[in-house]
Amino acid sequence: MRTRNPLNLNNERKCSMKRIIAAAVLMAASSGTALAAGTHAGGHGDKAAAMPIGNPGEAGKANRTVNISMSEKDDGTMLFQPAMLKVKKGETVRLKFVNKGQVDHEFVMDVHDGIMEHKALMEKFPEMEHADPNSIRLAPGARGEIIWTFANAGEFGFACLIPGHYDSGMKGDISVAN
Template sequence: MKTIKGIYIIVLFMLCLIVSHHPALAATGSGDLLKQPAVEVSVSLGNAANELKFEPNSLEFVAGKRYNLRLTNPSQMKHYFTAKDFADAIWTQKVEAGKVEIKGAIHEVELKPGATADWVFVPLKSGKYTLRCSVAGHTEAGMTGEITVTN
């Protein structure tokens, strides 16, 4: 019993250290961040001419701010918004598409022709991240981009 209590105290202490070094996590815990209006950023996966590109293909976010990334696919083929390292460096509140809301860790979002999805998140870690469409041949055809997160 003493061992379990000791482990619990150590884990609690480590969690306090992590939260104190990540203001976005601290704000999330207190609910302040969820009251912050989400900054809307729109990205088109492809276009009506079926060109294989993200518009825009360069995205910039600030760590600790809440965003709503609106993804649309106006093309006649499916596309993926794939940025695993970026997804690992953010806290996802939700992904909403139609009448479905998904919560938890998200690493890529598939959009079928004409689809729209909203990805609400808070960047936690600064860096440069690669964006690509993982449909066979799309990355090679130039459907790539870069995501930058600053402090």
């Protein structure tokens, strides 16, 4: 059986402590950088102009206003009214929202795959803040708006991605015609 020299044990502790401190400093430095890197959006909050559905519009260029209510029913279903939006490519629309429900709701518009990716992220991190120009979150009784220019023709969607709301029916479609 090997016996340890008390002097070597002290040196081993010093080396181990140096390694622990170095690892802690490295982890702290890299985690600070990761936390400062952006929003829950994974960076898509900064690429609004590159979104297939379009980009934030100018209030003075809005061609029309669409009023959208958010609510839930006694049977547990949740909904947007209307659940279908039809717009034209290049049209700038003022989307005005009112949350008539008893709980927070949000509106996120995107390509269908983008909505499903965002839904999965919200299920993991339900309290994350939004910084995306294509979304809005409202408390009960609150009002808000998004002014949006629909840059491309195609079929898109919108949804409330607070966990459980999409699955309770809170979703809709956007058809952008040429």
